[in-house]
Amino acid sequence: MPIYLPIAELPVNIFLILGLGVAIGFISGMFGIGGGFLMTPLLILLGIPPAVAVASVPGYMAASSFSGTFTYWRKRLVDLGLGFVLLSGAILGTASGVWFFAFLRRAGQLDLFIALAYIVLLTAVGALMMTESVRAILRTWRGMPPILRRPGTHAWFHGLPFKLRFRQSRIYVSAIPITVIGFAAGFIGAVMGVGGGFLLVPALIYLMRVPTTVSVATSLFLTLLTMLVATVLHAVENRTVDAVLALVLMVGGVFGAQFGARAGQAIRAEQLRLLLGLIIIAVGVRVAADLISAPVEPFSVVPKEIWE
């Protein structure tokens, strides 16, 4: 059944978009990630203009991160203090990212930068998760106890000023590294059109030593806030938010996320991380293949933006 998208100005099959929402929602519910890094490229592949895809996906991500945030909120796992310090960095990062995005687009090298960023980040994060989870799986097979929280080693950034105590996270650190992490997630999110949760969670767990559940809960809370803000900003600045596209994705996404969350609970954590690592690496390899193999059509045509 076709449905006409009023802002993208083209007809799409409603069941295809709904199915995409369910599938990505399932993955994001299962792994506790936003799924923007999968959704945005797939929509562009379906022929949705990139400007519309990047501006409409945040609405979908807000909806699908809502139920997760709600559940964690009731269990008091969201670290509000940590969330707001991260948010202050993320807002600065998003603003710089939007500016950098415009700069690259003018230079005509946006595609290249996005592709390289995807390859480097996805393969690095994916490889990290895979090696770590394979090690954990091997340990369980050999009957060794899983490594729990590592003892409180002191990294260089523990000497920085403006120390704050975050109760739920059970950490006492300077606000500077947390703001920097928020900034990086916001910057990369704005440039790559993704939520940045897939960077935030590992950074909080491995660098800041925040407990995994609090990391995931706080990251989801941050995703919800930044994606709501991003929707309004894109609507005001770019006028490319397609509410019809966003709604169809949201409806599919929230249902998919519910089933994904239940499926995720049935799988062991390290196996879950291995699967997610595989998905992330697969996307990275796909992007790399596009960049290395000779294109069928070496020319591309894009509409010239009015403000350029």
Add this chain to the structure above:
Amino acid sequence: MRRGGKIGFWAAAAFGAACLAPPAYAERLVTSVSTHRVLITSNFTGTELVLFGSIDGAPADTQIGAYDVVVSVRGPARSFVTRRKERILGLWVNTDSREFAQVPTYLAVMSNKPVAEIGPPEMLRRYGIGLVNNVLPPPAGNDAPEVPPEDSFRGAFLRVKTNEGAYTADPKAVTFLTPRFFRAGVPIPGTAQTGDYQVETLLIAKGAVLAQQQTAIEVVKTGFEAVVAQEARNHRFFYGLGTALLALMTGLIATLLFRYD
């Protein structure tokens, strides 16, 4: 007597004019499009309009094939940038680019035979016949070859647009039902931009344009689609806020529906 003399005068004048001007100029073109407004509704996937045309003043013994007809449909103009990828350090990277200023977003050139057989290149260029002559036509009096070799960007632009379905050249779309009556199907794709589409019909014989007809069709959004597009343009902040609230509501409803703890 006086009256008869006047008629005689006009008859003589008309005869003289007919002798001086090429006789071909006697033909007139009458065209009609099946609709002048294409409405985009929520199930719009594209449509086809039909243009009918009649050639008035053609000689009685006209055969099919005596006239050629070219129908050009030009959508709203917009500027595009075409970029070329080249291999640098093993990666395919955008290197060169050309801007195509104010070219049609949609272009359909329909004719009864390939445009190259309709007239000499100079005439095709002057009247903007064929895809290539609608995009960056070389300046008048330029005796450069048809497509300059360095102009691979124009060829690529037309190729990409044709593959997208935005540009079409159909040398069989105009069919003569009688020697003086023809029809042409005008496809409007689902991806068509809203705005005014100019429909130009040219009547040609032996490489010379005999008559020309212009009409316009309007592609507009209607109903729900129009409301959404208007709100997105006119009340940007509230539209964004509305979409954000929609996300919260969808999330909340799903959470309540699936609550099992």
